[in-house]
Amino acid sequence: MYARRLRDRETEDFLKRVEDFNSKQYDDAPESPQLSKTRYLSSSNISEEGIDNANDLLFTSDSASPFKRKQYQGSETDTLTSDDELAYKSAYNYEKTFSPTKAHYSKRDLDIELSFRSSGIKESGTRKTYAVSEEDYMLLQRLKLDASTLKDTPKESHAKVPSRGRPREELRDKQLYSRTSVREVDRLHGKKTSKFSEEEGEKPPSLPARRSKDTISIDEGSAPSLPRRKSNKVSTLDVPVERSVEPELSNRNYRNEDSNGKQNLTTVKPKRSVPPPVPRKRQISIDKSIISANLMTDAELSNDYLTSVSKNRLTDYKTLQPVPPPSARKEPQTPKKVSISHLDYLDSVQKKSPSPPRLAPISLKSSLTSPMTEKEISNSDKYLNSALKTKESDPKVSNVKPRPSLPAKPSSLKEKNVFNLSNTAKETSANGKPDFVAIKLRSPEKPKPQVPPKKNLLVTHKLKTASHDRLKAPIEDKFEMRKPEILVKLNKVDFKKNETTSDVPEALEKLRKLSKTQNAPAVPTRKISMPEALIKAETLRKQQVSDTKKASEPKPCFQDELSAAFKKANALSSVTSPTSKSVLNSSLKDAKRITQTPLTAPSKNERASEDSLLHPNKTRAKGPRRKLPRRIV
């Protein structure tokens, strides 16, 4: 919108320049009537007098001649020349070409203007005076021609009909309705309804466009039937009543003009007097009449709106309260669509409001409680009854059944051995499902303090069985199921011991235990490794050797003496004869044999010790012949 306004300003500026240029060229006064009118149009504020005159001309004139007379009467000294026209056309063309397509419009923007201007000029050919402003005159001419050509080419006329623009926006601000309400209507009825709501403005400039739209919409539905009926209504109705009527009816009358000219005169007269602001209630009632007319047959549509209102007030709720079958609904739906476009949003709210509150609770309740049939939904009483029935029935079913079975069974369970799982399992299997269900339901109701006495009884029962039969396997298995694994293991161990003790008396067992404990200290001896043992053995041997050496200490002394003697003898022998040498040698050999024998005995032990240190690498292959390294690693 802001951009459009900017554009308009630009065009206005441009037009001003053109006007200034023209004024300079022809030395005309700047405030010529023509220019003032253009300015007036640019602001798009049209005087009410002009509109009234236009309405008079439009609805009274059948031919072009009275218009011409009025034009001449109301005309001022028009200074239009061919140059002016050219300037004006250029300005108009510029605006038309460069300005975007506008939802709003001014009369300058219309194609009509040029065509009528040209046509008007052709007709006049000279200076003309206008009773009405030139633009109003042209618009009226255009509308008249459109009305005449509606029957032949409705689509073309519809295409040329302008859409409301700026003047309506200005009117909106003055309207009593808030924009929010208009938006609501837009949501409900679309663009047509929003425009229709805008038409509620009191200012006359909005009227002609409204008429054109309404005529088009209603002609589609029921054009031929209307004129006959209206003639009857006008005769019956009073004039002040018609003055209070909204311009929508006048639109209908205008549409009827084409078919019946006489009747139009009666309808146009009250409009000359400025229509008082129409209260909304009446508007709504009229709209309702339209809807009801659409719902009703074609014969009913011919009635006047007051009769229709009176009927509708009765019929609207009557028709809506009983929901008709879908087959009956289908037929009037097509006219409804046409009529809904004309509805005010208040009408729509009033008519639609009763329907949703009826349907909505049904759908919600049905979804929550239980799936309901369509027949039940239609009858609210049935639905409520059914809902109440369902609410009552559900809790009864769930609560009543389990309770009676509860008190009987815990007593039976107390009497029996609860801890024998096999027995309980058999009971449950024998009783079947209901017992199992009952047990489940009892569990929350059971008081907890009842359980401990059962355990005490069982403990005593355990001891009794154990005292009679120590090695009963089935009882053990039952207890194993409940005891932890450690206790089970301990029991097993105890039983094994008992088995051994059963055969052997206790004294012998104790003896065995004692013997085991006596053997126990031998364990650390195992830890002694072999090398340590060998070392000890070696030390012992060395000790023995040392002892033997100590024992044989006098012998080496003797041998030493002998050796010394032999050495002396050798020394002498070197000097003495060889015979003596041989004797000495033989004696020495014997001595050596003697001496070696005692000496070799410890050396063998030493060799044995050395054998343990033999190096296997020493005997392995030494590799090929090679030179030594220059530096050793």
Place this chain on the structure above:
Amino acid sequence: MSTEQAYDAALDLLRRLDPRKLKEHVQNLIQLEPSLAEDLLSSVDTPLIVKRDPKASQREYLCCDYNRDIDSHRSPWSNEYFPELSAEDVQESPFPSKNLRQLEILANDSFDIYRDLYYEGGVSSVYLWELDDEELSDDFAGVVLFKNGDKTSNAWDSIHVLEAVREGTDVTYRITTTVILHLDNGKQMTLSGNLSRQTEKTLAVPPSSSTSVEQVHVAHITNLGTIIEDVESQMRTMLESVYFEKTRDIFHHTRNSTSGNEEMSSDVHQELMKGLQSL
């Protein structure tokens, strides 16, 4: 002191010294007694060195004293010494005969597969040489080397020195295996040592005269492979028993000794007893 005694003494010393500094100890001993250098270098197994063969697309090979000449090591892939020796040195340096070289190539290929299967990584090398000067004899000796470990000091080195002596249709294989294990987990704990065992086994190998040389080679490889496979598995279990059981014994010994201490408080003693009971 004779050289043999010195040799034995040196071996005894090396057995008792820190295995992590084995090379330093060998170096010191050679400096002390240079006549023992050849024997010590050949008999003392040190951690294997990995080198790359530039003529075999930088393929890795293991180096020990058996494939060394001067300061170079022979590659089993290209049968050349790296770093390259002078022409004179190369002429004097040892190389296997053609027949034995074929066996060496086959052995390298087969033990490489073995290494891939058992070690899932590492490097393997096989070096062979003639025991006798006569090339016609079927007797030969060699070394099969495996090394697996990361670039740190953690490594498993297994050295199998083998001798194959033919006695008719049978061949006696004497294999001296040394496993050097070194585990170093930073400053917390280091565990290293070596274990040597010698095994001898006689297996039937068809003579080269009756069958083709290739079949003989395959027979040797199969025999050696089976023996080494068995020896390695045994050595592994022995290492577990020697290294880890020994440490366990030490652990138990220290605990038992503390339990016997009279000065220990009764509370600590009870805790130890509880710990023993829990075991």
